[in-house]
Amino acid sequence: MATLAGLGGCAEKMPAPLPTANGRSLVLGPEPGFNPAALPVDWFIAPPRGADRFKVVDVSGSPVLRVEVPGGPLLGRRLAMPLLATPYLHAGWYLDPGLYAGGPRDGLPRGLRLVIGFRGGTPGGAQLVDRVFTGDLPAYDRFIEFRFGGIGASRPEEAWLELAAISDRGTRRVLRGPERGQAGRWYVEALDMAAIYGGYWPRDRLAQVEIAFVAVGGLQHFMPPPENGSVSPAGYVAEILLTR
Numbered sequence: 001m002a003t004l005a006g007l008g009g010c011a012e013k014m015p016a017p018l019p020t021a022n023g024r025s026l027v028l029g030p031e032p033g034f035n036p037a038a039l040p041v042d043w044f045i046a047p048p049r050g051a052d053r054f055k056v057v058d059v060s061g062s063p064v065l066r067v068e069v070p071g072g073p074l075l076g077r078r079l080a081m082p083l084l085a086t087p088y089l090h091a092g093w094y095l096d097p098g099l100y101a102g103g104p105r106d107g108l109p110r111g112l113r114l115v116i117g118f119r120g121g122t123p124g125g126a127q128l129v130d131r132v133f134t135g136d137l138p139a140y141d142r143f144i145e146f147r148f149g150g151i152g153a154s155r156p157e158e159a160w161l162e163l164a165a166i167s168d169r170g171t172r173r174v175l176r177g178p179e180r181g182q183a184g185r186w187y188v189e190a191l192d193m194a195a196i197y198g199g200y201w202p203r204d205r206l207a208q209v210e211i212a213f214v215a216v217g218g219l220q221h222f223m224p225p226p227e228n229g230s231v232s233p234a235g236y237v238a239e240i241l242l243t244r
Contacts, residue, residue, distance in 0.1 A: 025086055027077060027214050028065070028240035036075060046074045046136030046215070053218065059236060067112060067218045067234040069099065074115055076215025078138045083118065083209040086242035087194035093148060097156035097184040098232030104151045111149015111161065111219050112235045116193060118142040121209035122201070140212045142204075143168045144196060148187070149219050149234075150178060157181050163189070167200045186238070214240060 037051040045051050050073020055066045065075070091114060099110050117140035150161035162177025175191075194206060218234035 025081065025242045026240075027079070027242055028216065028237065034063070042078050044074075044076055044078065044136065044138065044213075044215075046076070048136065050074075050217075057236075059238070062238065065216065065237045067216065067237065069110070069218055069232070069234050070220070071110070071113075071218025071234055072220045074137070074215040074217040076115070076137075076213050078213050079211050081211040081242060082207075083121075083194055083197065083211055084206055086211070086244050087192060088243045089114070089116065089191045089193050089214070090188065090239065090241040090243060091146075091191070092186060092188045092238035093235060094186045094238070095149065095161065095183040095235040096232045099234060100150070100152045100156040100159035100161075100183055101154075101232075102152060103154055107151065109147070109149045109151055109219050110234065111147060112237065113148070113217055113219055114146040114240070115213075115215045115217070116144050116146070117212040117215075118144075118197065119210050119212040121205040121207070123203050123205075137215075138213045142197070142201060142209075144193070144200070146175075146189075146191065147219060156183050159183060165196055171200060173199075188239070211242070214242075216240070 034056045036045060036054040039045065045054070053068045053071070053073045054075045055068065056063050057066045058064075093112050095111055117138060119139065119141050122141050145166045146163065147166060148161070148163045150159055153159040158180055159182075160178040160180055161182040162179070163175045164172055164177075165175055166172045173196075193211075197204070197209065198206060216237050
């Protein structure tokens, strides 16, 4: 199983080009010993105090990224990749069934999210979007958040989960679902970012748009700790690739 890589570094530093082979670039790929508290230069955590929300663990002999709850922080990697050079994003992720047991609790969706930031190609120059993720993120003009999750239920298999895309202005589009029983299985997504981007912003010049960062994290919800002290993770991410 391939593994994920994230974006990072501070906004003032230019990211190193991603190695590309046969039109494929590995974005997220933590190895054993990867430490979110001591990231390589191109990586970031937003906010920085959220390093304890991420761990690299072994699943069936492969290192994967475990995303803890409660959600909120993002682990990512700064990029400078032309969107049309690698317009497809592939991601493998798994939602922990224990996250959905015991009813809705706080009533908020729980699950995983991928946040993709973009720069360039906007009519009239950069857009002054509301920076809802705070200034800890690298500079961007647009972003799309892909969310995989849903509300809890009395039993995990009864929870209705879906995959949706949300723009930086809050426009929401359902890409898969809702269905019951989606937790507890690995999913490998193939997302056409250029098509989704073009649907949100048809007047932008796609040939001038760059992928500024890719980040992963848990949905922002509060999970009260169970009586036995054991809290289920939000889930696991096994791979993020950009391809043409």
